[in-house]
Amino acid sequence: MQIDEAFVDAQAPNAAAIKNARGVVLKKKLVGLFHSADGTLLFGDCKGSGAENYRPSADFGDPAKPVYRCTCPSHQFPCKHSLALLYAHAQGATFVEQEVPADITEKRAKVQQRVEKKKEEAEKPHKVNTSALKKKIQTQLDGLNLLESLVYDLLRAGLGTLNAKSARQVEEQAKQLGNAYLPGAQNALQALTGLFYRSQISSEDELKASERERIYSAALDQLNRLQSLCKQGRKYLNSRLEDPELKPETETDIAAWLGHAWQLRELKDAGLLQPGVELLQLAFNSHDDWTRREFVETGVWLNLQSGAVQLTRNYRPYHAAKHIREDDSCFHIVACPELCVYPGNLNPRVRWEAGEPRPVTQADQARAREHAKADLRAVIKDVKTQLKSPLGDRHPFALVKYRALGRAGGEMIIEDPAGERLVLADDDHDGEPATLPLLAMLPKAVQHDQVMLVRFHHDLDSQKLRAKPLSIVTESDVIRLTY
């Protein structure tokens, strides 16, 4: 297990924890540094504000799932003391061999028991409380009726009458969707209303007339999606009402649209599992989604086995943000014994329970490049098929091979070996920075025979399909253009 500073940074729940942990090391508060005989446990003594020293530890018994413990009162894991232990190790501090403390041995045994119990539970058939489920589904159906009536009321009044004040009023009503077990639908409605005010700061709410003109097409598209959500959602829920034993839908992502939070066990039971997968991160972004009241971190990964571009999404609601670990850019390969893949979409969401990092090699870079699609026409066709579905992802990703990167007709383009061109353009999706200006600052070698990760966006007003470059995969590196 290689513990370097980058690994430790990645373990920290947020940037403040990194800073505090480094401070603990600098202030020489770690007064004892130890490791177990087999090297799987690091532990120590750390001065704190209490009368006794804290005892942090980092347990790599299962290297794919390290466990961090500490006797300090912090609710964050790993806490700054455990992180400090790792930083000290990464910086070459001397750890002395010592017997594993009794309390940790006990806790390790309990973890083992829990794992075994979980395995037994997983093997047991899952019993469904039919009447509770029927009641829930009926509530959801009522919620969809409410959503539909909200949508139709908005359209009857006209989008021109929707302003910041009325948008917030709709959001108040939309809270009932959350109560109706439809958080996904609530988010989708907020994605519409959020177009009509500037920010969370109420003093800067109202949009100017020119800004309103620019959002109407997107707003109408979102209304279309909401109507489709109601129709497809109703169909799906009614089928479940008829057969409560029916598992959540896995052919499409309608369940997630309604707000179903997939458990890893459900995904495994549904066979949405890929064993022995290695992932290479190609791009990353984190943004404040104030319509959802959440921070969202999105990782764009290449599945080195299947060549699929898959996404990780980490949602941290405002009220719990401090307690949920913040994702960060990853510069390692993540080896997952089991990768769970969410239903639907060209770029499905993925999750894993255990993943072990290892350095990226040139062989990995070569494998990544091989997976890139060389036929732009075919890629564009797949993207359009995705876009035309009312509930399809409006910003699909693709990893494409290009023969040349340059200009034509005043636009920046990439061209495939067959001469098919794709125009590159920036968008401000999820608050990402512009990437086009960076291309001219890269070495000349990136202009020919390389591989690029792009994200598509279709402008309904100009009827143009464009792609934003997010990273370039060379033989030796992934040049990131966002985060």
Next chain:
Amino acid sequence: MSIALIQESAKETRRLAIAGSPLAVGDFRLKKLIAPLEQAGAKVPVFAQVAKAIGEVVNGKEVDSAANLLNLSTLLNAILYTQGQSGAAGDYRELESLATSGASTRTPARVLKPLVQALTSTGGGRFETVKSACERGAFNDLRLIDPCIQALGDIYPELADLVAEKILPAYGPGIVPRLKATLDLKGKKADARKLALMHQLDSAGTLELCKTALEDGSPEVKAAAIAGLGKHAECLPLVLEQVKAKNKLLRAAALEALAEHDRPEITKLFTELVQGKALDLLAGPFRVLRNQQVLNALLAEGKRVFDLILKGDESQIPRFGEVLDCLAARKDPEVEACLLGFFAKSEALAKVKAKTIIITGKNSMFTGADILERLTGLLHHTGSPQTMAAILEKRESLPTAVFPQVLRSALRTWPADKVYQEFSPLLGQTKGAGKEKADVIEHFVAAANWDEDSRFNPLGFHGDLDTDQKQGVMKTAWDPRWLDAAIKADRQSMVCCLARPGHKAAVTYLLNVGDAKKTSDSGSLIRALARCQYPKVTDFFLDLVAKKTKGAKYLDYELQFLFENARHLPAAELPKLDAFAAKLDEKFMDKYLESLAPLRAANKSI
């Protein structure tokens, strides 16, 4: 597929969605699209579907208008999404590419995002964030280039200057196209910085742009263009023209740029300006001017004006101030001789009073005493034995305000005991000019004993000196009798600085100060007692910490300074100091423990 019909239908649908779906029922513009769509539908079935959907909208009931309109819109969008134009016609051209240094993109988001935020937003603490990131080498990432360019217009000028002078140049000429793309010739300071930076990175390539900026730019951008053009001999005629510009900023920029060149027409220009009204613009240029003729002209003008002042023409005082501003940075022998000549008439000068106050911008000289003060400063800055001797010769008649220069001259040229004999009686003065001079002596002693490792350097007393001069003053040896004089005069700061091992009276004095209810400089006390090798200094320190932290709401500067001086304590006392930490309130503990780090390092190396 004739997409125009679909696009027209989508346009009308959008219009009606904005206006309200009930208006779609019977809408004439939608209705007239049905026929051509049905016709097209004979060949392409989807057109017929659209025609049908339109029919349901225009012929339907108002109560169903929303649902019908959305059905139509969904169908239209599904078609349009498949028709998006993704290509570009025209010949392929290579991308212009100027690779930058800093092509790395391996900075993680958690490090990058706060930096981007600091560079592109407002609020406190951003300068420190950016500065420390710069020192760590975090800017070796091309994704920070655009945010840095944006920071050139930062509301906090220090941040903008840091980015312009240290950070952006490190990326190399590769960023010039990006700077150019965002340059607004009519812009303000930010765009002036951009142009200056572009010229710095690619002077030949930016020449034409500077010429364009000179024609079309705003005053700030023009000034930057003038500075750039001034570095090219062939562009000097353009710069010369700007000397007559209406805008003072441009005239000043032109003169600064021309001063670096020694040519007959420039010599003639400066010689004329010296005698003209624009002397205030020449202070900057004179820092770099090397032409003897111009210098002589300035000195002659200075003498002329000085004579007029002595004859009673007080209106010449501001002009004389401007002459001195021009001479401020120069150490030529002629300048020194001229200044000594002025100084020789200091008695007559001191008598010149101002009947009226003439306020001329930054020149705040009104009386002969003000001139004398300025002259003494310039002479001292020249720093030759002759100038220091001249100052010391007239020390009795010079104003109190120039006593620092007198004392510095004495410290640099007299033996230590003579300095003591001459100035120690001042320590006993408790009011008036004598007390002011005593305070100066105390400040000098404190500055000479500065702890260079301290982050608290409250005395910026030698900020007007250059490095060599400062070194000269700081290394002065003070006569040992100063310590006794300071104790007698109750000069606490001086005693802290001069206390030495074996001087019992000093230790007694310091302990008494420490026991007093209010001790304002406890950090210095600890340092002094440690220097005196007082055996109980650690206990004394801990008592002071306990006293100061009791009831304290936050870690104020005095406490921070006290903690900082813990490093002077004996390293062997570390266990006692560590044990004390447990008694401290949480808000003080971190800083306290941090302050013990030098003692741990000292222990390790033993």
